[in-house]
Amino acid sequence: TQLLEQSPQFLSIQEGENLTVYCNSSSVFSSLQWYRQEPGEGPVLLVTVVTGGEVKKLKRLTFQFGDARKDSSLHITAAQPGDTGLYLCAGVGGSYIPTFGRGTSLIVHP
């Protein structure tokens, strides 16, 4: 079983601060996805990264896939209350079975 460790588990910050969420594994993934889940709803895909070393930007969110395709990070610049939610990373390996991390619960205070 491929395991994904996410850190930190909880993050409570003030509006305007920057933050980084990490997703690490000892396994290699063919792709890695980041989802955001709001209370009472299902996860929604933010980005998919495929190539080692790849960096993708989505407005204030920057996603990076490690060179060895075993880890990824999500950096949010100038966080806003609307960024509040549960951030989940999911790795897909050769079996196509997606493995989710345990999530990072982010609260951004106004």
Next chain:
Amino acid sequence: DTAVSQTPKYLVTQMGNDKSIKCEQNLGHDTMYWYKQDSKKFLKIMFSYNNKELIINETVPNRFSPKSPDKAHLNLHINSLELGDSAVYFCASSLGPSGANTDTQYFGPGTRLTVL
């Protein structure tokens, strides 16, 4: 129109009962999934169907039985419910395993199951 819908949204039942959760997707996807999210928000895949055929069956008690009458529907039946079955169950769909490693999974809103 909702892309992936689940019913019911909430389900409260007694231990030992049998219950079903229904899922429908109108995206024309070939692959559908059931996930369980526990109280610590850990999301774990249970089953996956591709074109009505079971392709992923993780270590799940055989009290859980998925059924796919057509590729737009994947229902989950649970027999002899136990306290530990309490969780949020999510249905999801994606295009299919042909592009599986980059597929977007579209999740339903979840069914919160509480077993008393």
